[in-house]
Amino acid sequence: xxxxxxxxxxxxxxxxxxxxxxxxxxxxxxxxxxxxxxxxxxxxxxxxxxxxxxxxxxxxxxxxxxxxxxxxxxxxxxxxxxxxxxxxxxxxxxxxxxxxxxxxxxxxxxxxx
Amino acid sequence: xxxxxxxxxxxxxxxxxxxxxxxxxxxxxxxxxxxxxxxxxxxxxxxxxxxxxxxxxxxxxxxxxxxxxxxxxxxxxxxxxxxxxxxxxxxxxxxxxxxxxxxxxxxxxxxxxxxxxxxxxxxxxxxxxxxxxxxxx
Amino acid sequence: xxxxxxxxxxxxxxxxxxxxxxxxxxxxxxxxxxxxxxxxxxxxxxxxxxxxxxxxxxxxxxxxxxxxxxxxxxxxxxxxxxxxxxxxxxxxxxxxxxxxxxxxxxxxxxxxxxxxxxxxxxxxxxxxxxxxxxxxxxxxxxxxxxxxxxxxxxxxxxxxxxxxxxxxxxxxxxxxxxxxxxxxxxxxxxxxxxxxxxxxxxxxxxxxxxxxxxxxxxxxxxxxxxxxxxxxxxxxxxxxxx
Numbered sequence: 001x002x003x004x005x006x007x008x009x010x011x012x013x014x015x016x017x018x019x020x021x022x023x024x025x026x027x028x029x030x031x032x033x034x035x036x037x038x039x040x041x042x043x044x045x046x047x048x049x050x051x052x053x054x055x056x057x058x059x060x061x062x063x064x065x066x067x068x069x070x071x072x073x074x075x076x077x078x079x080x081x082x083x084x085x086x087x088x089x090x091x092x093x094x095x096x097x098x099x100x101x102x103x104x105x106x107x108x109x110x111x112x113x
Numbered sequence: 114x115x116x117x118x119x120x121x122x123x124x125x126x127x128x129x130x131x132x133x134x135x136x137x138x139x140x141x142x143x144x145x146x147x148x149x150x151x152x153x154x155x156x157x158x159x160x161x162x163x164x165x166x167x168x169x170x171x172x173x174x175x176x177x178x179x180x181x182x183x184x185x186x187x188x189x190x191x192x193x194x195x196x197x198x199x200x201x202x203x204x205x206x207x208x209x210x211x212x213x214x215x216x217x218x219x220x221x222x223x224x225x226x227x228x229x230x231x232x233x234x235x236x237x238x239x240x241x242x243x244x245x246x247x248x249x250x
Numbered sequence: 251x252x253x254x255x256x257x258x259x260x261x262x263x264x265x266x267x268x269x270x271x272x273x274x275x276x277x278x279x280x281x282x283x284x285x286x287x288x289x290x291x292x293x294x295x296x297x298x299x300x301x302x303x304x305x306x307x308x309x310x311x312x313x314x315x316x317x318x319x320x321x322x323x324x325x326x327x328x329x330x331x332x333x334x335x336x337x338x339x340x341x342x343x344x345x346x347x348x349x350x351x352x353x354x355x356x357x358x359x360x361x362x363x364x365x366x367x368x369x370x371x372x373x374x375x376x377x378x379x380x381x382x383x384x385x386x387x388x389x390x391x392x393x394x395x396x397x398x399x400x401x402x403x404x405x406x407x408x409x410x411x412x413x414x415x416x417x418x419x420x421x422x423x424x425x426x427x428x429x430x431x432x433x434x435x436x437x438x439x440x441x442x443x444x445x446x447x448x449x450x451x452x453x454x455x456x457x458x459x460x461x462x463x464x465x466x467x468x469x470x471x472x473x474x475x476x477x478x479x480x481x482x483x484x485x486x487x488x489x490x491x492x
Contacts, residue, residue: 001440002446004446006446007478007482014482020156021202021205021235023239023242024159024198025199028162030246031166031182032182032192047249048166048175049170061167065163068156068160074153075150075152075153082411085134090448104157108167111164125350129348129349130346133414136415140322143411143457146459211456211472213479214472
């Protein structure tokens, strides 16, 4: 049995797909559409800060956002290769996509901790 | 002089089609597939937007963030992101039963039950998140 | 009374004279019980004996008459001319394969992929007598039966953009057949190393068109996704079975 990287990337992609499906639509609906349009009032800054106050919550937010980014990175890698014919450059495309996801995860950590 | 060979025995010169640049436009199912995959770009955007929000919360600049979020182009972008993330959720949760074959005592749980469970979970998580965000404000 | 006819636009590729395939039109009788394959046979028998195409059983079991009919990969023996109204119907060789002549494609690559997954029962460490039986329960049969319906017609390859864009991709039928043996209680092989590759299950982006076009309802897309889960679990938990 030879180990390969692909199954681990796929697990991150799948996990991220589930997290993105369950959480992102409602969050973008609230923070991106309803609050800016004034349909729903913005929560107070103190309330928002309290929401991500517990270290456990912060950790969960970092993990969730990073998984979502890995999900997006995986799909963008394959789709760009299929749409633009970049199959030969897979190694480079992969490093750029997953690298961006890692960078996003690090950004989340610096913002929350 | 070359002797003519009977059909089927001439020098093999198989024809290989060139790459079809517009392959995704040839069939509806392929166009839907590409749209489904492209939702990932807006998934990435949504995460970036939430990171901006988290940064504003950390710095205490939520007012400035709210002003940025209310710009028309930003609202338009986020409406697009809402459509894309919802499309991602529907397609991703519907495809899950293909990967997970659940057997209970030899009986295979039908796809619609798994899908129904997934969509119920989506609804429940959305309701919980909305409650947590909106409760005291 | 003039008999009703339908126009077939048939891709012709004669390597000795054509640089690339060209469409040639033929008028054939339009009969309610005629499949596309009957139209092609009519051309070959009465209009143009130089047309080349593969066929054998005419009953959807041999898997040799797969062609691209109006842009969709179909078994021409099971696709009726009446489906196309007044026509014309465009008939081309299966996409994604090198064309040898007219509607005949080169399937050597596919056959090599097929044998690479060892699609047969592998047994180890035994010399069974010729009369030995390997009994299976109905549940054990059910576990793989659907995947055993594959007739190697290659429609799924032609429908798969991953394969068409990258001919090295192991492809739907070969992976489904590997799963057919993986899930067979009598099989003792481990196909992990041929399936756990970027050119094998990890190349699949789950378009799902292989399943859509399969004339035997094999559902290769499901076979591939299931093996992704198996391979991922085995990569994380080395002790987990197949």
